[in-house]
Amino acid sequence: MHPLTMMQLKIDDRILLKVKKPAKYTGNEWNMVKKSLDNIKMRFAFCFPDDYEIGMSHLGMKILYHILNKRDEVYCERAFSPWVDMEQIMREKNLPLYTLETYTPLSDFDMVGFTLQYEMSYTNILNMLDLGRIPIFSKDRKEGMPFVIAGGPCACNPEPLADFIDIFVIGEGEEVILEIADEYMSWKEKGESRAEFLKRVSGIEGVYVPSFYDVSYHDDGAVKNVIPKIPDVPDRIRRRIIKDLDAVDFPEDIIVPYIGTVHDRVMLEIFRGCIRGCRFCQAGFIYRPVRERSKEKLCDIARTSAQSTGYDEISMVSLSTSDYSELPDLCNSLIEFTEKESISLSLPSLRVDNFSLGLMDKVSKVRKSGLTFAPEAGTQRLRDVINKGITNEDLISSVKLAVSGGWNQVKLYFMIGLPTETMEDVEGISELSINLIESCRGISQNGKALNITLSTACFVPKPFTPFQWEPMDDMDILMKKQYHLKDLIKKRTRNIKYNYHDARISLIEAVLARGDRRLGKVIYSAWSKGCKFDGWDEFFSFDKWMEAFSECHLDPKFYANRKREYSEILPWDHIDMGISKEFLKNESQKAYEGDLTRNCAAGCSVCGAQIYKTGICTKTKRGLVYGENTKV
Amino acid sequence: MAKTLRFRFSRGQELKYIAHLDILRVFERAIKRANIPVAYTQGFNPRQKLVFGLPISIGLTSESEYADIELSEDMSPEEFITKINKGLPEGLKVEEAVARNTRDNIMNQITAARYEIVFEVKEPKSPSEIETMIYDLLSREEIIVMKKTKKGPRPVNIRPLIYSLSAEKTDEYRFRMKTFLSAGAENNLRADLLMQAFSQETKLETETVSMHRKALYASAYNEWKDPFEVAND
Numbered sequence: 001m002h003p004l005t006m007m008q009l010k011i012d013d014r015i016l017l018k019v020k021k022p023a024k025y026t027g028n029e030w031n032m033v034k035k036s037l038d039n040i041k042m043r044f045a046f047c048f049p050d051d052y053e054i055g056m057s058h059l060g061m062k063i064l065y066h067i068l069n070k071r072d073e074v075y076c077e078r079a080f081s082p083w084v085d086m087e088q089i090m091r092e093k094n095l096p097l098y099t100l101e102t103y104t105p106l107s108d109f110d111m112v113g114f115t116l117q118y119e120m121s122y123t124n125i126l127n128m129l130d131l132g133r134i135p136i137f138s139k140d141r142k143e144g145m146p147f148v149i150a151g152g153p154c155a156c157n158p159e160p161l162a163d164f165i166d167i168f169v170i171g172e173g174e175e176v177i178l179e180i181a182d183e184y185m186s187w188k189e190k191g192e193s194r195a196e197f198l199k200r201v202s203g204i205e206g207v208y209v210p211s212f213y214d215v216s217y218h219d220d221g222a223v224k225n226v227i228p229k230i231p232d233v234p235d236r237i238r239r240r241i242i243k244d245l246d247a248v249d250f251p252e253d254i255i256v257p258y259i260g261t262v263h264d265r266v267m268l269e270i271f272r273g274c275i276r277g278c279r280f281c282q283a284g285f286i287y288r289p290v291r292e293r294s295k296e297k298l299c300d301i302a303r304t305s306a307q308s309t310g311y312d313e314i315s316m317v318s319l320s321t322s323d324y325s326e327l328p329d330l331c332n333s334l335i336e337f338t339e340k341e342s343i344s345l346s347l348p349s350l351r352v353d354n355f356s357l358g359l360m361d362k363v364s365k366v367r368k369s370g371l372t373f374a375p376e377a378g379t380q381r382l383r384d385v386i387n388k389g390i391t392n393e394d395l396i397s398s399v400k401l402a403v404s405g406g407w408n409q410v411k412l413y414f415m416i417g418l419p420t421e422t423m424e425d426v427e428g429i430s431e432l433s434i435n436l437i438e439s440c441r442g443i444s445q446n447g448k449a450l451n452i453t454l455s456t457a458c459f460v461p462k463p464f465t466p467f468q469w470e471p472m473d474d475m476d477i478l479m480k481k482q483y484h485l486k487d488l489i490k491k492r493t494r495n496i497k498y499n500y501h502d503a504r505i506s507l508i509e510a511v512l513a514r515g516d517r518r519l520g521k522v523i524y525s526a527w528s529k530g531c532k533f534d535g536w537d538e539f540f541s542f543d544k545w546m547e548a549f550s551e552c553h554l555d556p557k558f559y560a561n562r563k564r565e566y567s568e569i570l571p572w573d574h575i576d577m578g579i580s581k582e583f584l585k586n587e588s589q590k591a592y593e594g595d596l597t598r599n600c601a602a603g604c605s606v607c608g609a610q611i612y613k614t615g616i617c618t619k620t621k622r623g624l625v626y627g628e629n630t631k632v
Numbered sequence: 633m634a635k636t637l638r639f640r641f642s643r644g645q646e647l648k649y650i651a652h653l654d655i656l657r658v659f660e661r662a663i664k665r666a667n668i669p670v671a672y673t674q675g676f677n678p679r680q681k682l683v684f685g686l687p688i689s690i691g692l693t694s695e696s697e698y699a700d701i702e703l704s705e706d707m708s709p710e711e712f713i714t715k716i717n718k719g720l721p722e723g724l725k726v727e728e729a730v731a732r733n734t735r736d737n738i739m740n741q742i743t744a745a746r747y748e749i750v751f752e753v754k755e756p757k758s759p760s761e762i763e764t765m766i767y768d769l770l771s772r773e774e775i776i777v778m779k780k781t782k783k784g785p786r787p788v789n790i791r792p793l794i795y796s797l798s799a800e801k802t803d804e805y806r807f808r809m810k811t812f813l814s815a816g817a818e819n820n821l822r823a824d825l826l827m828q829a830f831s832q833e834t835k836l837e838t839e840t841v842s843m844h845r846k847a848l849y850a851s852a853y854n855e856w857k858d859p860f861e862v863a864n865d
Contacts, residue, residue, distance in 0.1 A: 013842070017691045022649040030661070030721050256661060258650045310661030310719065341664070342672055 009095065009103040019085045023258045024052035027100030030256040031308065033069045033076070034101070041073040041185045045099050045109040045132075045146075049124035050117075050535070052080040056255070057263035059317060060115055060152065060173070066251035067174050074181055077101035077109075081124045081533070082131070090131060097131035106132025110184060112146045114165070116154035119512035120505065120535035122161060125150075126527040129164070136524065138166050138211060143194050149180070155208075156239075156286050157463040157572040160512050162210035163520030167201055169208075170575055171239035172272070174248045176206045202233045206240030208575070209233070215517050215571075221558055223516055226574045238576040239286070243614040245272065245293045252304040256311065265313035265346075266305040268298055270330070274319035275600035275616060277607075278376070279387045279591050280418065282462040283319055285579050288607060290323070290600060291615035295330040302334055306343055314338065315346040322351040323601070331359055351398070357405045371402050374413040377421075378428025384594040385420050387587075392432060396439050399450070403440040409451045410436075416481050416500070417459040417473035419591065426481045429456070430488040430496075437495050454489070455499045456482065458506035462513050463572045464579055466587035469564040472510045474557075478503040504542040508534065510560035516571035519559070521552045580608035633706040634731030635671075638738060638863045639713070642695045643688060646723030652687035658724060659699070666719030668712065671702040685738040685848055685859065686745065686815055689822060694845035695727075698859045700738045732863040741850040741862055744795065745815035747823045750841040752805045757836075759801045765834040766797050777829045790829055793821040806841065815848065 016022035046065055048055030068076035077099035082090060096105035106112050114125050129136050134146055151169035158168040169176055180201055187197045202209045212233045216224040242248045273290035302314050324330060338345050350356045375395055377383045399410055414429050433452050440450040458478050461470045482500045489496050525548035533539040549556050566585050590597060597605050604620045660680050663670050672678040681702035688694060709729035716726050778785040793814035799807045813821045823843045831838045849856040852865060
């Protein structure tokens with residue numbers, strides 16, 4: 001027997017029957033991977049720094065779990081942030097955080113990986129390391145301890161986590177994770193030092209080892225430069241992508257949780273990237289270029305996944321379903337078998353038109369309750385600023401179509417605090433919503449008025465977007481705008497339910513999103529004060545975060561509310577996401593002019609992603625030709 | 633061969649941490665994985681025609697749960713058992729199945745349940761001490777406990793719902809309680825609520841170690857019957 005099996009923990013009823021949803025902590029779900037530890041050369045703990053119900057809904061985890069476990073000599077297991085009731089008992093009973101597959105403490109793994117899906121989960125990473133008995137700071141990890149690795153969208157600005165993470169992966173993980181695993185197994189065989197392993201992986205494209213870089217600052221606090229400390233590490237780290245989605249493994253034997261999760265269904269990833277280029281949207285830039293899976297491959301995946309899981313729902317996943325080039329064909333092929341098998345098919349982020357409404361009637365057996373639209377801004381002027389290519393008329397006709405088709409409720413998503421926004425734009429949100437209600441009077445099937453759930457998020461400027469230089473609105477201005485909108489709506493109608501995000505959470509998100517390395521101590525301090533689950537309203541403590549900033553002598557406004565010059569060196573400038581800074585600057589200027597940029601399918605705007613020579617970049621329409629000689 | 637079947641299944645340690653609705657979902661998925669030709673309800677949100685005898689709460693193991701299923705094609709009970717067990721995870725197993733032909737489904741037929749509850753006491757107690765407590769308890773006309781309902785906690789008299797209750801000593805601090813309780817859609821007494829009442833009324837501090845359902849019964853002609861015996865009533 002492998003000595004590690006001795007470390008397995010026993011979590012008994014006296015613990016499990018005292019916590020809510022104990023099945024979060026017991027594993028053994030359908031399709032969970034079980035391996036004998038005898039021949040395992042690398043044990044990887046994939047950690048999702050949030051609750052099980054959120055983490056088990058995450059497609060990226062399913063993909064990497066599958067990819068790693070396909071290798072016989074590698075065992076990838078899972079861990080999640082225990083909910084507060086469980087954490088309390090674990091700390092009382094001195095139980096370490098363990099993986100669900102083998103009940104092994106995190107500290108016994110070769111590698112512990114975190115996915116960085118949103119900034120507000122950063123304190124949970126520290127908490128999981130602590131519960132897993134792994135030193136929180138990279139510098140304190142000794143020979144024989146696990147390597148802590150992280151990837152995901154927030155890794156595009158890894159700096160705030162640089163003190164805690166040994167290795168960052170920039171970009172898509174399917175290939176690079178196996179390259180790292182191979183390097184690990186060869187390193188382990190040779191019995192080299194910890195530093196030697198970090199050196200080895202820093203040579204892999206897409207891998208960033210923050211401890212190999214020195215950051216210096218100007219007196220005003222801006223970054224002066226980021227310089228490699230040792231020879232042979234790259235000056236800039238380029239994002240990895242998968243060139244051909246059909247060629248890469250996609251999980252079909254996914255784990256089926258026993259308890260309900262947020263996305264409890266087969267997730268069918270139809271493409272990566274987005275052609276649209278909305279200027280506020282980080283996902284629209286950092287996943288370029290658009291690469292589709294073929295419809296044949298998708299049908300295969302759908303069929304096999306449904307059979308292996310028993311799920312009765314398949315949902316397409318992408319940033320914009322309507323932009324899949326062969327959507328009608330794909331739907332028809334899928335419907336052929338989903339109808340027969342009583343499986344429902346859902347198509348989120350679909351633009352509403354005659355085609356999609358007809359489709360929805362056909363595919364989904366769900367009640368006609370909710371449709372979601374995201375105009376993002378209340379006036380045409382501001383929608384042009386953000387390059388959201390829809391008009392009031394588009395929206396009104398879509399909603400009318402939906403209402404006459406039997407939908408009585410729509411959800412509308414807007415942002416408050418977008419660059420150049422005035423009170424007039426904020427009022428535009430209520431104008432537009434009321435206009436929708438008025439336009440739909442008398443056309444609904446049951447004679448009822450349209451009901452709108454209107455939500456506003458606070459705009460948070462993100463790296464690698466044209467708004468990366470923008471100041472975020474001050475918190476009090478955001479709140480003023482929220483209250484103003486709330487009043488306006490209350491006066492005018494009862495058919496709108498208005499929700500808005502906590503501006504204080506958005507402020508912290510903004511700081512972490514565009515932060516530098518110095519924020520490591522703020523995150524540590526906030527966690528020491530008890531901050532965790534910061535994305536959850538019921539746990540977020542603004543005061544503790546503010547105390548942490550003041551103790552570390554750092555001003556959140558410097559990070560969130562300051563306008564950066566184009567010439568400033570940004571903390572993430574040494575990360576190359578395949579989007580050129582010149583393109584982003586140009587987009588930022590076009591935003592001020594309210595000048596639209598066409599989408600990738602309509603023509604190439606030379607954003608930089610053409611260096612990957614794949615996907616939509618190789619099939620640009622309307623005869624626009626470019627090649628390697630194009631100046632970026 | 634039959635289109636409607638009644639089956640008995642067990643739930644082991646592995647799956648005792650999930651709630652009743654989750655068990656239902658596990659079965660629905662297992663049926664799909666096993667390609668069992670199940671019948672669906674009509675309407676917007678078609679559901680499998682699958683009915684369970686009695687909810688099974690978190691923490692409870694059981695050797696005797698019942699459910700009714702309707703199929704779209706004839707299938708023998710034996711084939712059904714073999715197939716569905718391939719789709720079920722460890723901790724759930726269909727043990728027996730019979731063809732069914734009743735107007736009432738299993739949920740309406742179940743009226744009583746038999747449990748075994750292992751509990752520990754803080755101070756050693758002799759078997760006769762516990763026996764006396766049980767005797768005193770059962771001699772009362774009323775045992776009022778607060779039962780959680782959708783409208784908040786409500787006082788309920790559970791005495792009429794306890795048909796029998798006894799305990800045997802298994803260890804210095806451990807007892808095994810055997811009890812026969814009213815169950816079903818109308819007058820259900822959960823094993824954990826009984827334990828709560830037992831501790832509350834006897835002032836004996838107990839910690840439940842395990843709860844196990846031994847059997848479910850249907851009543852017919854003033855008799856307790858095995859649910860398979862009334863599968864064709």
